[in-house]
Amino acid sequence: MSDAVVAKGQPVHGDPEKKGWLFKWTNYLKGYQRRWFVLSNGLLSYYRNQAEMAHTCRGTISLLGALIHTADSCTFVISNGGTQTFHIRAHDEVERQSWVTALELAKAKAMLVRAQESDDDDDNMAASHVGQSEGDAEDPSGIARELAARFHDLRTCSELVTRHGAALQRSLVDLEIPPSDTTKQVSERATLFRISCNAMMNACSEFMNAAAAGSGRLSRALQHEREQKMRLQEVVEQLARQHDNLERNVTGRSHTGGTGQNNEAEEDDHEFFDAVEGETGSHDDEINSFVIKVPVIFLEDRDPSDSAADVMGRAEAAPGADDTDTKEKELKIYPHASEVAGVVDSRPRRTRVPDKPNYPLSLWSIMKNCIGKELSKIPIPVNFSEPLSMLQRLTEDYEYSGVLDQAARLADPAQQLAYVAAFTVSSYATTSCRTNKPFNPLLGETFECDRMADLGWRSISEQVSHHPPMLAQHCEGASGWECWQEFTMTTKFRGKYLQVVPLGSASASFTKSGNRYSWRKVTTTVHNIIVGKLWVDNHGDMDIVGEGGAAAGYVAHLKYLPYGYFSKESQRKVTGVIKDPQGVPRYVLQGHWDERVEVAPVTSTNGDNTVCKTGKFTVAWERVPAPDNADRWYNFTILAAQLNEPEPGVAPTDSRLRPDQRLMEEGLWDDANHEKLRLEEKQRTKRREAEAEAEAAAAAGTRPPPGPAPLWFTRESEAGAPHLRHLYNHRYWEAKERQDWADCPDIF
Known part of the structure; x- marks a missing residue:
């Protein structure tokens, strides 16, 4: 296979398991050519030289399911089933056997990871196996x-x-x-x-x-299964076409005044969605199920009428709060973002964005040929997006920053961790009704959000990598806390549903105590991609680990219960327990990630800490109701509506200045699609020019020019952490004050 064919592969990141020079068959004119191979994370990638590892990967083949066999004493072949085949020659028989052994070991590891992921899918998505592609079968x-x-x-x-x-x-x-x-x-x-x-x-x-x-017997059985899947796919396509026709008919009738049939269709939609997010059982049933999950078998003194303000008042007087600091200086508790509107810094803030236009477009016509592909490689028009970038979408994590303000006032690490856990749950509050995807940021794109005057925090985000897509974000609060996250993800598109699996980590630290906590986000699944009403579920386990100060050794175990057709649990439920370094439960947590979270102290436990008795539950976080008619403008909160509001003095790479996103917000979707293609082609052209410069430098024997580096984040390791991360270099706000944007790239 020629280099041009496999140039679509992505570079391999992470610590390599094996690397070295080998000879790869390119074509009949050039024959075997010397290439630098890197084996890492179940992927074998190759480059023309070692310098290309920083910016250009010539090809990658996955070892998951690949066939590895030797052709002669020095040659071996890797094939993944016909689409890709690498013919590779080593210098001698010893080197060939060394590589074959390493490849087999990496393949076994990849298959083990895949088997574990499949087990998770079987547990969480038992009703969604019909959409599995044929490639999943052996x-x-x-x-x-x-x-x-x-x-x-x-x-x-x-x-x-x-x-x-x-x-x-x-x-x-x-x-x-x-x-x-x-x-x-x-x-x-x-x-x-x-x-x-x-x-x-x-x-x-x-x-x-x-x-x-x-x-032979297995082949016949597999062929039968494939035929069954083909018939099922035809049925799904037919249902999709009928669904599109029905939508057009309903839309046409609604424009002419509506009919009884239209109302009936709308009722069906609402009835289906209620089945997704409806509650089952009484409130007592929720307590009992929570008892089993945590496990806590006795809960008492629960007051469901407690408000967030009542909780904050009690937390100030609660045992473990820092009374001395409260007497010396009363910290300001800032309001929730969605409760804020009006004038900020002598400038009025908007409270909504323009209504979403009605541009009908069949999702099936675009997605049916994309099953099994990586989401980042699917050319999706703005019709399926919302007028915000991923940088802005992740800034919404601080919608309920008041929970962190309250956590900063607490001296007890267990109680503080309970509020940090509530804050992590609050970041999912808007995902229940936000089914449109944000814009993928361009390399070097940034977004600042300075709400220090009214909300008490400011953040800066930057797209630091293009392959794989990765962004870094830093936020600081006036109450004495800082948050940081590095976000990247993998996607699994199965036809019927789409899974987004976050891979980056996040952390929160408190200046006064030095306490620090880190966590990873849970999996998000979008259901009914082809037919039906889109809905979102967040599920999985989250561990929030104390890493610094008095919080070292404390752990919060949270469980986001997955949706189940026959589950007796209420949907979107979250349960959790906070344990001290000795493994003793200190606090328990329960609630729903789209509604509220309550915490209660553990008053006593049995000998093995499996049975707990708790005190009174208080509300740590509660969602602010959505604005009126928010469904007309992408189900944005007030904060989300203000994120893309034009603002003077921002960096020229800020998402507010992105033309395709601005055109979409203004309702000019055709112009936005043209502008989106222009920006993407401009980015590809820059990457090709960088690759050509690197090749020319390699041919001349000189050092290749450095690739684009982040401006506001530096890739380094934190104290006590072995892995490299993109850490904020504390230069952005100073550069903004000077209006010094000379180093910003031209990306728009």
Whole structure:
């Protein structure tokens, strides 16, 4: 396969498991060419030279499900089923075997990770397996071919053992004449070892015969399953077409005044969505199920009428609060973002964005050919987006920053961690009704949000990497807290649903106490991608770990319960427990990620800490109701509506200045799509120019020019952390004050 064919591969990141020079077959004109290979995270990538690792990957092949077999003493072949094949030659037989062994080990690790992910999918998505693609099934004939390749390797090893054993016996005979007893003993052991190898080969041969006999039956069964899936896919396509026709008919009738049938269709939509987010059982049922999950078997003194303001008042007087600091200086408690409007810094703030235009477009016509592809590689028009970038969307995590303000006032690490846990849950509050995707930021794109005057915090975000897409964000609060996160993700599109799996980490630290906590976000799944009303579910386990100060060793275990068709639990439920360094439960948490979170102290436990008794539950976080008619403007909160509001003095790379996003907000979607294609092509052109410069430098034997680096974040390791992260370099706000944007790239 030529270099041009595999140039779509992405560079491999992370610590490499093996790297070195090998020869790769390119084409019949050039033959084998010397390339730098890197094996990491189940992927084998290659470059023309080591300098290209920083910016240009020539090709990548996944070892998951790949066939690896040797062609001769120095050559081996890697194939993933026909779409990609690498013919690679090593310098000698030893190097070839070293690479083959490393590849097999990496493949086994990748298959183990895939099996674990499949187990999670089976537990959480039991009702969604119909949409699985055919590529997920193992091909019995492919298994037989792989076993045959392994048997060929074993036979090669056996021949080597036989040849080297004979040479050893000859050497022993030549070593001492007449042969001594020791020489005879070694010779006999070598003969026994060769006989054992032959017996092993015979057993492997019998196993191969049995596998070949069974592969035919498995192939027929697999073919039957594939035919069933094809028929099911045809049914789904037919349903999608009927659904599109029905939507057009309903839309047409609604424009002419509406009919009873239209009202009936609307009722069906609402009825379906209620089934997704409706409550089941009484409030007592929720308590009992929470008891089993945490586990806590006795909860008392619960007051469901407690408001967030009541909780904050009690928390100030609660045992463990820092009374001394409260007497010396009363910290300001800032309001929630969605409760703020009016004038800020002598400038009026808007409270909404223009209404979303009605541009009908069939999702199925775009997505049906994208099953199995990475989401970042699907050219999605702005019709499926909202007029915010991912940088702005993640800034919404601080919608309820008042919870962190309250946590900054607490001296007890367990109580503080309980409020930090409530804050992490609050970041999912708007995802229940926000089904449109944000704009993917361009490399070097930034977004600042300075709400220090009214909300008590300011943040700066930057897109620091393009492959893989990654952004870094830093936020600081006037109450004495800082938050940081590095966000990247993987996606799984199965036709019926889309899963977004975050990979980055986040942390929060408090200046006064030095306490620091870190966590990773849970999985988000968007259901009914093809047919039906879109809805979102967040599910999985989250551990918030104390890493610094008095909080070291404290852990909050949160569980976001997945949606289940037959589950007795109320949907969107979150439960959790906060434990001290000795593993003793200190606080418990319960609530719903789209509504509210309550916390209660643990008053007593049994001997093994599996049975707990709790005190009174108080509200740590509660969602502010959505603005009126928010469904007409993308279900934005007031804060979300203000994020893209034009603001003077921001960096020229700020998302507010992105033209396609601005055109979409103004309702000019056709112009926005043209502008989006222009920006993406401009970014690709810059990347191609950088690759050409690097190739020219490599050919000339000079150091290639450095690739684009983040301006406001530096990739380094934190104190006590071994991994490199993009950390804020504390230069943005000073540059804004001077209006010094000379180093900002031209991306728009």
